[in-house]
Amino acid sequence: MKRVSFFAAIFMAVAMLCAPAFGADTIKVGAILAVTGPASFLGAPEAKTLEMMTEEINNKGGIMGKKIDLIIKDSGASPEKALSFAKQLIEEDKVLAIIGPSTSGETMKIKNVAEEGKTILLSCAAAEVIVNPVAKYVFKTPQKDSYAVVKIFQQMKKMNLSKVGVLSSNTGFGKAGKEQIEKLAPEYGIQIVANEVYDKAATDLTAEVTKVKASGAQAILNWSIEPAQAIVIKNARQIGFKGPIFQSHGFGNIKYVEAAGPAANGVIFPAGRLLVANSLPKSNPQRAVLLKYKKDYESRYKDEVSTFGGHAYDAMLVLTKAIEKAHSTNEEAVRNAIEDLKGVVGTGGIFNFSPEDHNGLSIDAFDMLTVKNGKFAILHK
Amino acid sequence: MNFDLFFQYIVAGITYGTIYAVVAIGFNIIYNATGIINFAQGEFVMLGGMTAVTLHRYLPLPSAILAAVIITMLVGALIEIFFIRWLRNPSVLRMIIITIGLSILIRETALHIWGEGVKALPYFTGTSVTSIKLGGVYVSPQVLWAVGISAIMVALLSAFFSYTMTGKQMRACSANREAARLCGINAKNMVTFSFMLSAAIGAIGGCIVCPITYVQYDSGTPLAIKGFTVAILGGLGNSMAAVAAGLVLGILESFSIWFMPAAYKDVISISILLIILFVRPSGLFGSSEAARLKEY
Numbered sequence: 001m002k003r004v005s006f007f008a009a010i011f012m013a014v015a016m017l018c019a020p021a022f023g024a025d026t027i028k029v030g031a032i033l034a035v036t037g038p039a040s041f042l043g044a045p046e047a048k049t050l051e052m053m054t055e056e057i058n059n060k061g062g063i064m065g066k067k068i069d070l071i072i073k074d075s076g077a078s079p080e081k082a083l084s085f086a087k088q089l090i091e092e093d094k095v096l097a098i099i100g101p102s103t104s105g106e107t108m109k110i111k112n113v114a115e116e117g118k119t120i121l122l123s124c125a126a127a128e129v130i131v132n133p134v135a136k137y138v139f140k141t142p143q144k145d146s147y148a149v150v151k152i153f154q155q156m157k158k159m160n161l162s163k164v165g166v167l168s169s170n171t172g173f174g175k176a177g178k179e180q181i182e183k184l185a186p187e188y189g190i191q192i193v194a195n196e197v198y199d200k201a202a203t204d205l206t207a208e209v210t211k212v213k214a215s216g217a218q219a220i221l222n223w224s225i226e227p228a229q230a231i232v233i234k235n236a237r238q239i240g241f242k243g244p245i246f247q248s249h250g251f252g253n254i255k256y257v258e259a260a261g262p263a264a265n266g267v268i269f270p271a272g273r274l275l276v277a278n279s280l281p282k283s284n285p286q287r288a289v290l291l292k293y294k295k296d297y298e299s300r301y302k303d304e305v306s307t308f309g310g311h312a313y314d315a316m317l318v319l320t321k322a323i324e325k326a327h328s329t330n331e332e333a334v335r336n337a338i339e340d341l342k343g344v345v346g347t348g349g350i351f352n353f354s355p356e357d358h359n360g361l362s363i364d365a366f367d368m369l370t371v372k373n374g375k376f377a378i379l380h381k
Numbered sequence: 382m383n384f385d386l387f388f389q390y391i392v393a394g395i396t397y398g399t400i401y402a403v404v405a406i407g408f409n410i411i412y413n414a415t416g417i418i419n420f421a422q423g424e425f426v427m428l429g430g431m432t433a434v435t436l437h438r439y440l441p442l443p444s445a446i447l448a449a450v451i452i453t454m455l456v457g458a459l460i461e462i463f464f465i466r467w468l469r470n471p472s473v474l475r476m477i478i479i480t481i482g483l484s485i486l487i488r489e490t491a492l493h494i495w496g497e498g499v500k501a502l503p504y505f506t507g508t509s510v511t512s513i514k515l516g517g518v519y520v521s522p523q524v525l526w527a528v529g530i531s532a533i534m535v536a537l538l539s540a541f542f543s544y545t546m547t548g549k550q551m552r553a554c555s556a557n558r559e560a561a562r563l564c565g566i567n568a569k570n571m572v573t574f575s576f577m578l579s580a581a582i583g584a585i586g587g588c589i590v591c592p593i594t595y596v597q598y599d600s601g602t603p604l605a606i607k608g609f610t611v612a613i614l615g616g617l618g619n620s621m622a623a624v625a626a627g628l629v630l631g632i633l634e635s636f637s638i639w640f641m642p643a644a645y646k647d648v649i650s651i652s653i654l655l656i657i658l659f660v661r662p663s664g665l666f667g668s669s670e671a672a673r674l675k676e677y
């Protein structure tokens with residue numbers, strides 16, 4: 001027994017020596033991200049991006065001389081885990097702000113906790129309900145899903161498509177997108193001829209696309225963020241569906257294009273400009289930011305960037321800009337500073353926050369992209 | 382519903398059913414040899430697919446698949462030797478908990494090795510958009526590969542269990558391990574062998590379905606649940622029945638989309654599992670008498 005406590009004492013001493021010196025000279029930032037689990041393709045690049053940025057900021061001497069102490073929690077895309085991590089970060093770690101969660105379902109679950117704990121929440125999830133109605137402490141960096149739907153419908157009108165078969169997954173993202181599609185379709189004269197919801201873990205969707213094809217749809221619009229979005233296009237082409245296939249802005253990950261193979265060619269989807277950074281004109285104000293992020297991320301992780309990591313980049317960017325602007329690490333002051341930020345050039349677009357708009361992006365943040373020979377390209381039509 | 386549509390649903394159902402049946406056969410082999418349900422069976426499928434994808438960067442497709450199957454077999458053997466073999470008279474509950482723990486262990490290891498990304502093997506013939514048109518019905522060539530290879534696998538397995546000495550010894554161990562040991566059969570080696578065999582079948586399954594369904598570090602678990610349902614539905618331990626039960630469940634699921642929202646597809650399989658467990662625990666094709674005679 002004595003021996004055990006002796007070792008325990010040594011262990012404690014070593015642990016205390018190894019622990020970084022916490023104190024007033026660090027800024028604690030929490031992050032709740034789906035690093036593993038079904039939404040890991042969102043959370044993993046987000047976590048990598050935050051680690052990379054924190055290191056860069058700290059190497060430059062931090063913000064106002066204070067280093068960032070980043071605490072990443074892996075929620076595995078489970079809203080329940082996200083909730084308990086949020087409470088832990090707010091009550092025990094007393095963080096200045098929380099970046100994330102990665103998914104809309106998790107964000108909605110912890111929205112109230114952040115609001116009651118008066119902690120800034122910078123969500124990396126897409127659903128519009130996160131910032132509409134506006135909650136005082138809740139912000140988000142990805143473009144709104146209603147803008148994505150509008151962009152798609154405008155494109156469909158250009159292509160004279162009116163009968164659309166809608167597929168969506170049973171996640172927060174899928175549900176929110178489906179609601180927006182149903183709400184906005186009549187405005188653009190789009191008729192929804194089939195409307196199917198599938199499970200997020202679906203491995204084959206032949207039966208679903210067969211039903212959509214039988215409904216006489218001219219185009220398929222799929223709304224999901226899981227591997228299923230690559231399966232949909234593959235199965236649709238296999239059963240001989242010839243019409244155009246539209247995807248949500250959740251398609252912005254080259255891995256899905258690789259997984260779907262030739263079936264991915266011709267898919268049309270709205271996305272931020274990160275994926276086509278190299279082909280942007282020199283005059284584009286986002287070009288420099290995008291190319292730097294792309295180069296830093298890809299050389300460090302030997303992996304291609306996705307728009308999702310970009311959302312975390314933007315969240316950290318907004319937070320650091322706000323701290324500099326407020327010249328304080330007081331929660332209230334930083335929160336007010338975010339609402340005053342204008343013209344912040346991020347990966348998702350140019351952010352202009354206001355007390356009424358906690359997203360700060362306009363519809364111009366989206367471009368319509370397509371896939372050509374297994375690569376993302378700007379859609380010229 | 383017109384004629385073409387009806388058959389298109391049948392084809393979709395056969396695709397699902399084959400995938401489920403392959404997993405269920407893996408469950409059955411270990412069940413036959415040891416009386417336990419190996420809940421890490423889905424992970425064998427994932428391991429096979431993942432290893433094949435990685436090896437395919439260096440090797441042509443057939444040799445990559447062969448190597449992946451051998452590697453997964455070795456993993457199966459190591460698992461049995463390290464975690465199962467030295468247990469003396471373990472209770473069924475304990476074994477189940479061990480296999481669940483193993484499945485988590487394999488999953489997390491896979492996450493560290495391969496990361497969280499989705500991976501896929503290329504289609505064996507053609508590409509992801511190729512399909513063969515039979516009348517008004519479109520069939521992906523990969524579905525034909527999956528059905529064909531599964532059929533060959535089932536035929537070889539039943540020949541193995543009926544005609545080879547090792548197969549007979551395994552069956553003897555399953556019927557009565559004590560008596561088998563008295564006849565000079567090394568029961569422990571038979572258990573190791575059953576893990577290798579079911580790991581190999583899982584890995585082959587993983588390789589043939591991976592172009593269709595993709596593979597990710599956690600794609601084993603949902604497959605294991607469906608495979609387990611099918612194994613129960615057919616009657617535990619009966620591989621032929623598992624194929625039939627797999628096709629029944631696959632076709633039911635595929636037609637359910639016609640009259641129910643697609644998100645309820647899984648409700649069907651879980652409801653069937655519950656009904657079977659309540660009403661006919663020996664499975665659709667199993668005899669309740671035989672089930673009672675087996676003692677575990």
